[in-house]
Amino acid sequence: MKHWYLWGLTGILAVFSAIASVESRACVHPNDIYYWADKRDAQHYKFEEALNCADLPLETLETTLISLGRIGGESAVEQVLPYLQHENATIRKAAAFALGIAKVPAVGESLAFALESESDTEVQYRMALALGNIGYKDAQSVLTQIINQGLSDKNQSKQKVRGALHGLIILATFHNNKVEGFDKVDTKQLLTYLKHQETQLEASYLLARVPLLDSDNMTPFLELLPELAPPAKANLIRALAKTKQRQVLPTLLKHLDSEHIGVRVNSIRSLANYQENPVSIAGILQALTFDDSISQVTALQTVQAVWLKSPELLSSVKAKLKHDNSWVQSEALLALIRADKGDKKTAQQWLESDDSNHQRAAIAYYVKQNDKDNLKTLAESKRKIIANGAEQALTPEQETAKEASKTEDALPKLPAIVKLETTKGVITIKLFADTPYTSANFIELVESGFYNNTYFHRVIPNFVAQGGSKVGDGSGNVDYSIREELFYRSHLPGTVGMATIGKDTGGAQFFINTAPNIHLDSNYTIFGEVIDGMGVAIKLEQNDKVISAEILRK
Numbered sequence: 001m002k003h004w005y006l007w008g009l010t011g012i013l014a015v016f017s018a019i020a021s022v023e024s025r026a027c028v029h030p031n032d033i034y035y036w037a038d039k040r041d042a043q044h045y046k047f048e049e050a051l052n053c054a055d056l057p058l059e060t061l062e063t064t065l066i067s068l069g070r071i072g073g074e075s076a077v078e079q080v081l082p083y084l085q086h087e088n089a090t091i092r093k094a095a096a097f098a099l100g101i102a103k104v105p106a107v108g109e110s111l112a113f114a115l116e117s118e119s120d121t122e123v124q125y126r127m128a129l130a131l132g133n134i135g136y137k138d139a140q141s142v143l144t145q146i147i148n149q150g151l152s153d154k155n156q157s158k159q160k161v162r163g164a165l166h167g168l169i170i171l172a173t174f175h176n177n178k179v180e181g182f183d184k185v186d187t188k189q190l191l192t193y194l195k196h197q198e199t200q201l202e203a204s205y206l207l208a209r210v211p212l213l214d215s216d217n218m219t220p221f222l223e224l225l226p227e228l229a230p231p232a233k234a235n236l237i238r239a240l241a242k243t244k245q246r247q248v249l250p251t252l253l254k255h256l257d258s259e260h261i262g263v264r265v266n267s268i269r270s271l272a273n274y275q276e277n278p279v280s281i282a283g284i285l286q287a288l289t290f291d292d293s294i295s296q297v298t299a300l301q302t303v304q305a306v307w308l309k310s311p312e313l314l315s316s317v318k319a320k321l322k323h324d325n326s327w328v329q330s331e332a333l334l335a336l337i338r339a340d341k342g343d344k345k346t347a348q349q350w351l352e353s354d355d356s357n358h359q360r361a362a363i364a365y366y367v368k369q370n371d372k373d374n375l376k377t378l379a380e381s382k383r384k385i386i387a388n389g390a391e392q393a394l395t396p397e398q399e400t401a402k403e404a405s406k407t408e409d410a411l412p413k414l415p416a417i418v419k420l421e422t423t424k425g426v427i428t429i430k431l432f433a434d435t436p437y438t439s440a441n442f443i444e445l446v447e448s449g450f451y452n453n454t455y456f457h458r459v460i461p462n463f464v465a466q467g468g469s470k471v472g473d474g475s476g477n478v479d480y481s482i483r484e485e486l487f488y489r490s491h492l493p494g495t496v497g498m499a500t501i502g503k504d505t506g507g508a509q510f511f512i513n514t515a516p517n518i519h520l521d522s523n524y525t526i527f528g529e530v531i532d533g534m535g536v537a538i539k540l541e542q543n544d545k546v547i548s549a550e551i552l553r554k
Contacts, residue, residue: 025057027053028120030063031411031436037067038407038437038483040504042076051079052138053102056103062094063434069098070486072503074378077104084110089120094212096324101486101522108136115142115160125163126488132167133522135175143168147216148186158198165193165202168519172210173519182210185533187217194224204228205234205518212244218243225251231516233264234462239268249279256287257420260464261538265462268298281313288316293325293541294461300331305339321346327459327542330361337368351378356385356472357543358456363389386515400503411436412443417530417552420451423544427512427554429496433442435485438498438527445478445508445553451549463517465540468500468509472543482506489526491517494537496528512537 010398024366028050031150048398050056050064054237065083068076080102083095096114115127124377128146134420146164149156172179188512190212193203206211213221218240229551240248255267268287284307287299300320308314320332321343333350336342347365350358364376370393380391414433419426431439444452453468457474470476477552483504489495491513497520499509511532514537530537 019277026055028060028064030060033064033067034088034436035409035410037070038485040071040483042068042071042073042079047287048081058088058090061091065091065094065098066101069101070484072102072104072432073263074104077102079109081110081442086113089123089257090156091122092224093116093123093126096126096130097417097522100126104135105134105136107126108134108139110140111136112142120538122159124157124160124168128160128163129167129170129522132169132171133174137176139167139171140179143171144184147193148184148189149407150186150192152188158196161193162199162202165199165206165451166521169202169206169209169435169519170521170523174365174523182212185212185435188268191220192226194221194228194236197229200229200232201235202369203516204232204239205516207239208235209519213239213243215243215245216362218248220253223250225404230258230260230263234266234515235258237263237266238270241273244273245276245362246277247543249277253279253283253286257290257295258266262462264295265298268295269302272302272304275306278310281307281310285313285316289322293328296320296323296325297327298461300328300335302363303335303338306371307338308341318343326355326357328374330542333361334364337365340368341366351381351383351386355543356382356457359383359385360473362386363505363532365389366390367393368461376500384475388473389470390476399501400460401502402477402479402481402507404504405441405482412440413553415524416440416443418442418446418549420533420549421547422536422540424539424541424546425533425536427536428531431528432487432526434487435527438482438485440481441506442510442527446549449549450478450508451546452509456542456544456546456547458511459540459542459544462515464497464511464513465537466509466511467546468499468507474509477509478507480507484525486522486525487525491520491524491526494530494534496530498527500524512540513538514538514540 024344028046032046033050036046044416045063047068065080065449070081077099080095081090099111113129117123118127128143131142143164146160160422190203191206193199197325203397221236222240225233237319241252252267252270255263258264271283274280284299284303317332317335320328323329333343333346342365346361346365350362353359367389375390375393379394381387389414414431414436416431418429418431431442454467455469456465456467458467481504492498493513493515495513498513499511500506500508505541
């Protein structure tokens with residue numbers, strides 16, 4: 001990567017010759033630490049030099065520990081472990097976070113032991129979350145015990161409970177094979193946590209993602225629903241619907257047209273839990289009449305094959321093939337395809353369409369037919385999406401990581417501001433300084449014009465809008481990978497993350513979180529945040545584009 005505005009050797013020499021500050025006398029500059037972390041060399045002498053430096057600022061020590069965590073592996077965690085006992089809470093917090101992202105389960109015992117005596121609430125939160133993130137063998141037991149103790153225990157804090165809830169969420173997401181049943185979780189305590197602002201989001205998120213509610217314990221949660229903040233309400237709606245109890249259906253119907261997109265989307269999606277109930281079909285028909293494309297797309301994605309036995313719903317879905325929005329049109333065809341009622345004439349027409357939504361739905365029709373001869377012909381299509389879909393169906397292969405990019409010797413001036421001109425409007429993003437190589441990669445791609453005329457190819461309402469694809473099916477990435485730079489930040493609405501297919505596999509594709517996606521925390525690099533245009537980001541649809549991108553310098 002070439003950055004004409006990077007401060008280089010001349011600038012460094014000028015700094016060293018001009019001042020004799022504490023930072024200049026310090027053993028290691030933070031940029032050296034970032035550099036060797038990006039090189040994934042935990043044994044480089046700069047780390048040892050930093051950890052043994054008497055004059056090292058606490059901020060640089062914090063950076064050193066987090067950087068070792070980014071590298072991961074036993075060599076890295078051996079250097080970090082002693083700092084769980086450091087006198088400074090910020091350093092203990094950094095050590096806990098570093099161990100969490102280093103993903104060495106064997107350190108779980110040390111983390112659990114340190115958590116028992118930890119007094120700082122923010123450090124407690126980080127330690128509990130880390131236990132879940134590393135997949136420690138006893139994590140479920142330890143975290144469940146914290147949750148069940150409740151807030152009346154003098155040794156408990158809301159942050160410790162929040163960390164236990166969050167840790168259990170991530171354990172269930174990324175280490176499902178290490179999770180047993182959740183019958184030992186005290187749901188009465190979860191009800192209490194829903195009533196506290198500090199723990200409400202995590203409690204609702206856990207309820208939504210793991211089976212904790214049933215016909216015997218759901219009633220008080222249903223009664224509490226109106227009092228919750230919209231993000232927590234959206235999560236609890238999802239959790240209640242999973243019980244498949246009939247008394248939840250009126251609540252779903254009531255919130256189908258909610259002003260809050262999360263509540264609305266989760267209410268529509270949750271109708272899928274009631275496949276045998278005709279009320280669900282009525283709810284979908286209602287959602288299909290709404291003016292906004294998000295509601296219509298969500299309803300079409302929720303349609304179950306068995307529901308299309310209803311002449312009224314089948315007619316309504318087919319009518320959407322003529323809608324003026326191509327995303328709605330394509331989801332209508334996909335709904336028909338799932339029920340083996342695909343419109344062949346429409347699929348044939350869309351094979352020649354220049355619209356990426358049409359092309360994706362058209363090739364899905366032919367893939368469902370599993371006509372190998374036809375697919376071989378389509379693999380030669382001049383339309384990349386058609387050819388890609390046919391080739392994938394004929395020779396399905398998992399996407400693999402590209403070769404890692406070369407690490408630069410210098411870093412860009414950060415934070416930087418990026419302006420994305422999209423088909424929905426302008427989105428302005430601030431790039432962070434503590435994810436320097438991810439930010440540098442994004443800057444270079446913007447400067448090179450890579451993002452101009454690229455697609456938001458993966459838009460999931462109330463989740464993410466993912467962009468950076470040269471082709472509207474997600475292909476057309478760069479030919480290299482960049483390494484992760486995980487940090488404390490949470491995937492809250494407006495944060496910008498790097499899309500990956502595994503550790504250190506980022507490239508050009510990024511995503512804007514349009515909802516709280518805290519199950520992704522400590523596992524995907526957050527390298528920026530939307531500082532203007534969040535309303536535009538929420539309105540993004542599949543097939544929208546980045547028209548142009550530019551760096552705005554302060």
